Amino acid sequence: MTLMLDSGAEWPDDLDVDELAANSWRPFPFRQFVLKLHGRCNLRCSYCYIYEMGDLTWRSRSTPMSVAVLERACQRIADHVKQHRLGQIDVVFHGGEPLLAGPRLLARAATTLRALLPASTELHLSVQTNGVLLDETILETLLAHQVRVGLSLDGDRTAHDRHRRYANGRGSYDATTQALELLNLPAYQDLFSGLLCVIDLGADPIVTYETLLSFGPPTVDFLLPHGNWATPPVGRGIDSDETPYGDWLVEIFDRWYTAPRREVNVRIFAEIINLVLGGASRSESVGLSPVALIVVDVDGSMEQVDTLRSVYHGAAATGMTIFDRSFDDLLGHPSIIARQIGLAALGETCRACSVVKVCGGGYYPHRYRPGSGFRNESVYCADLRLLIDHVANRVHQDLDRLRKRENDSQLPTVTLGP
């Protein structure tokens, strides 16, 4: 399938939906809903894609989500679930800083969703927070409503406080680690879903990994700082063959993969291994799986993934709100379709690449180039290639060893389960 653009249009604004439909394409329903419970944040992180990069939408949306927006959003989610008979969905409470919305709104969101969804639908609730407001009152609310908690921690004190600061410049490491101590109490430990860490090339990768590990997270993910071909990431020139981010991740991969036991799930590595083995990714940052997420902002705007705000003003917008359109209406939006059609959304360079089914072209916001839009390889292409090749070589070596061992033995076959 080849999708043509009119001259002057940036991908995917002029994507030919009729042609897709003629080719028997059908949309994937949304399965992950990100609710922005508050438009402000109590930190001012230097790399924040909401407040510090290309988008100024936050200036008109610096409030908590109103009850009217929340209830309408929950109703729209329930309608979508029923329409598509979804057996399981994720709802992520997000911001700004979602805990600024307070325990009552969090509880109301959880209660409303559970009341509206069919009993047969499994609801996974989570909140992504900086942890500054995570006290026992909030944790009791989250526990009562089974809302799992992801925290953002960038490594040790030096690395974390370099970027994750209050508006007055003070670092937030102490507040975040105090929140982690609370979260690790036996009463709340099951709520702990993991840590997010934005990569800082100035930090030692092994020190960073082991600092995260010391807080006992079930999952860790390392996020590439946002950038694109017009606004390159820190430390990464667009005309350079250097791979600083790939090198940084490879160091951690080797430490993680060769550990004597499985210390933690590192999402980016687990996803790449799964893709190398021929599986499908469940993360939008790699692979060609259709992206099935949608964001509802505090004012009821339905938006694409919020990290697009790192690209330019209004990049995440769809022009639709939960008051005038359904989620099904949004499934026909070119920007949503562009993230559900796999290879067809990628440019020629990517489609000709031997690892395209693993990297998937890289993270969507990182592909932007003025003029051609998002139909480009990632600005992190060289870094991703290095990491993927390294992981693939390592996995293939192990598989070869396994094959040899099996040929030398007569062990009984075991049944695989999930």
Add this chain to the structure above:
Amino acid sequence: MPESCDTQFAHVADMPLVSLAQLDDSVLAHSLRRLRYEIEHPEEAVAGFQNRI
């Protein structure tokens, strides 16, 4: 099976599954189990939000 299972790296059909007992909870064993689960549940092969755990 999802289309994306057909990568140039995919040697799953040739893979000796007998070794999982020896691998215990290793990374590779975990990934192989997940892969089998995905093959049996292709409807779950969708991608979610990067900025969450």
